[in-house]
Every structure is written in C-alpha cells, then in structure tokens.
Amino acid sequence: MSSVKESIKKRLPFVATAIRNGKINKYSNRLIRSYKRNWINSKTDENKIGYKILLEVHALEKGMTSPNPRYFGTQKIRNIIEYLDIYEKNGWRHDYAFDMGCGILIEYVRFYEEHGWNERPEYEEVKKYINSNGLTVGIGGTKVVLRKEMVADGAIDYEKFLKSRHSVRSYANKKMSESDIRRAVKMAILTPTACNRQMCKIYNISSDSIRESIYKYAHGLTNFKKGYIGMFVVTYDVSALCNESEICQGYLNSGLVSMNFVNALHSLGIGSCFLEYGDSYDEECEMKKVLNIPDNEKVAVMIAAGYYDEKTKVPASVRKPIEEVYRKV
Numbered sequence: 433m434s435s436v437k438e439s440i441k442k443r444l445p446f447v448a449t450a451i452r453n454g455k456i457n458k459y460s461n462r463l464i465r466s467y468k469r470n471w472i473n474s475k476t477d478e479n480k481i482g483y484k485i486l487l488e489v490h491a492l493e494k495g496m497t498s499p500n501p502r503y504f505g506t507q508k509i510r511n512i513i514e515y516l517d518i519y520e521k522n523g524w525r526h527d528y529a530f531d532m533g534c535g536i537l538i539e540y541v542r543f544y545e546e547h548g549w550n551e552r553p554e555y556e557e558v559k560k561y562i563n564s565n566g567l568t569v570g571i572g573g574t575k576v577v578l579r580k581e582m583v584a585d586g587a588i589d590y591e592k593f594l595k596s597r598h599s600v601r602s603y604a605n606k607k608m609s610e611s612d613i614r615r616a617v618k619m620a621i622l623t624p625t626a627c628n629r630q631m632c633k634i635y636n637i638s639s640d641s642i643r644e645s646i647y648k649y650a651h652g653l654t655n656f657k658k659g660y661i662g663m664f665v666v667t668y669d670v671s672a673l674c675n676e677s678e679i680c681q682g683y684l685n686s687g688l689v690s691m692n693f694v695n696a697l698h699s700l701g702i703g704s705c706f707l708e709y710g711d712s713y714d715e716e717c718e719m720k721k722v723l724n725i726p727d728n729e730k731v732a733v734m735i736a737a738g739y740y741d742e743k744t745k746v747p748a749s750v751r752k753p754i755e756e757v758y759r760k761v
C-alpha cells in the first residue's frame with residue numbers, strides 16, 4: 433500500500449472507511465447492474481426460457497403431489513406451451529429444459545386422466561398440443577418413495593464420513609481422472625436447488641497453463657504444497673434468478689452444490705479445499721475472461737483438489753461446542 437494511503441488510514445480512519453464503503457458501493461452497484469442485465473426476464477434468450485420452463489415444471493410437479501388435488505396449473509401449462517413454441521420457432525436445440533417441458537405436459541394429461549378430469553378445457557388444450565406435436569416420451573412428474581428404502585439407504589455411517597473429510601492443501605502428484613471427476617459431478621448434481629432450477633456449474637480447469645494462470649486469483653493458496661493442484665470453479669447462472677429478492681440464491685445454491693461436490697470427491701479418495709477468490713469485481717471479470725465463463729454466470733467459489741497424499745498435516749480446525757451453535761426456541 434502506498435505511504436499516502438497508509439498515512440490517511442492512520443490519521444483519518446473515517447476517510448479510510450469512507451473509501452472502503454465507496455469501493456463496496458461501487459462493487460455492489462456493478463454487481464446489481466450485472467444481475468439486472470441477466471435476470472430471467474427475457475423471451476429471446478434460450479437459457480432464460482429454459483429456466484422459465486423449469487420454474488413452471490417444478491410448480492406443476494408439486495401440484496401433482498398434493499394430498500387433495502384439484503384442477504390446477506392452467507396458466508402454467510399455457511406458459512410452458514408458449515415457451516416450447518419459442519424453442520421451435522427459433523430452432524433451438526431440444527435440451528434438458530425443453531424435454532422437461534414436454535415431459536410435464538404428458539404427465540399433466542396422465543394426472544388429469546387418473547382423476548377423471550378429461551372434460552376440463554385445460555386437459556383438452558394440453559392433449560391437443562401433445563397430439564399435434566407428436567410428444568410421446570415424458571420425463572419428470574412424480575414418483576413414490578418408500579420409508580423402508582429411504583431409512584435403509586440413509587443408514588450409512590455419515591458421521592464417520594463427515595469426520596474424515598478435512599480441507600487438505602497437499603496432493604499426490606497425479607492428475608485426477610476424468611471418470612472420477614465426472615462421478616463426483618454426477619453426485620453433486622443431486623444437490624437440491626431452489627425450484628429445481630439447477631443454476632450452478634462446475635468448471636474443471638484441466639489445462640495446466642490455464643490452471644496456473646488463475647492461481648493468482650485464489651488468494652488463499654498460500655501454504656499449499658507446490659506441484660499438482662487441481663482446480664475447480666463453481667459458478668451460478670444469474671439467468672435463473674427472478675429478481676432482486678433472489679440475489680442470494682446464487683451463492684446459497686452454489687454453497688450447497690459445492691459442499692456435496694467436495695464430499696463426493698472425498699468419497700473417491702480426492703482431497704480438496706475451498707478457496708476464496710478475487711478481491712474485486714474487476715478480478716472476477718478478468719478470471720471469467722480467462723476461463724471463457726459467460727457474463728450471465730457469477731463465480732461463487734474456487735476449489736483446489738487432488739488425490740490424497742499418503743500422509744497430510746491439516747489444521748485441527750476444532751469446531752465450536754454445540755451450545756454455541758444450536759438454539760432451541
């Protein structure tokens with residue numbers, strides 16, 4: 433830090449605070465602007481239409497699990513039909529969101545037939561759309577889960593598993609296999625996300641030169657053993673978010689996905705450590721450019737990873753006693 437800045441900080445701490453607050457305001461203004469640029473609210477963007485479909489699908493799936501179902505979802509199925517038509521009109525690829533949209537229409541008809549609601553106009557509307565577009569295969573809808581199976585499958589020694597994971601900062605000098613990484617990502621995909629929008633992405637920085645060029649953004653890489661340090665970047669897609677009130681959903685969902693990802697890596701003999709990244713909005717933009725991450729995605733966290741060394745020394749990172757964490761109210 434320059435001596436002028438140092439002297440301002442010492443003599444006039446309120447000026448330093450004002451400068452810092454100014455920086456924070458500048459950061460949050462740019463952040464909000466970048467959010468607004470990418471909100472879900474657009475009908476010309478495939479990505480956003482996809483998320484709109486997922487939102488409607490999720491609401492319909494929930495409606496189908498209702499213990500006392502009534503006719504429902506007329507506007508939602510109309511919206512889905514509109515979005516599917518936009519896909520077709522633009523010649524967009526039939527991706528996961530498109531398939532989910534088609535699937536829920538098929539399930540909706542099946543659900544109405546099961547309840548004998550075949551005379552309803554919304555039933556007719558969807559049935560007609562399905563027939564005229566030749567939709568046959570459905571994904572999504574509902575499924576029944578059995579307590580017996582959930583209890584049996586959940587009865588693993590999860591506590592032991594959690595206790596055996598530590599943030600490790602030293603890795604075996606061996607690249608992670610693509611198959612292990614894909615397995616871990618598939619497990620991380622099982623993480624719950626808000627309205628099942630699945631807005632997070634996991635980037636595996638496999639190129640040695642690119643990986644080395646982004647180490648500088650991971651300010652917490654000190655104390656790591658030199659040599660191979662695998663690197664993941666977890667992002668969330670702002671296009672999945674509806675408005676300002678959802679601004680924290682990206683980070684929250686990324687946190688959940690990242691934790692499951694790290695646990696999945698651990699289950700495969702891969703150690704990891706979350707890394708704080710970037711000090712500023714500019715730094716984030718810079719790193720996104722290097723990694724070719726689009727404007728609509730925000731970086732949530734970086735994760736260093738690699739196969740466990742034979743022996744690793746880790747901080748004890750003792751946890752607070754439960755009394756300081758748990759409150760019964």
Ligand SMILES: Cc1cc2nc3c(=O)[nH]c(=O)nc-3n(C[C@H](O)[C@H](O)[C@H](O)COP(=O)(O)O)c2cc1C
Nearest residue numbers: 597598599601651652653705706707708733746749
């Ligand atoms: C969001 C987040 C950011 C972190 N950033 C860093 C980092 O930059 N450098 C580092 O060495 N460790 C980092 N950590 C690791 C923590 O220090 C570690 O998780 C904590 O001390 C608990 O230890 P444990 O993970 O071994 O249980 C980070 C952890 C989280 C959850």
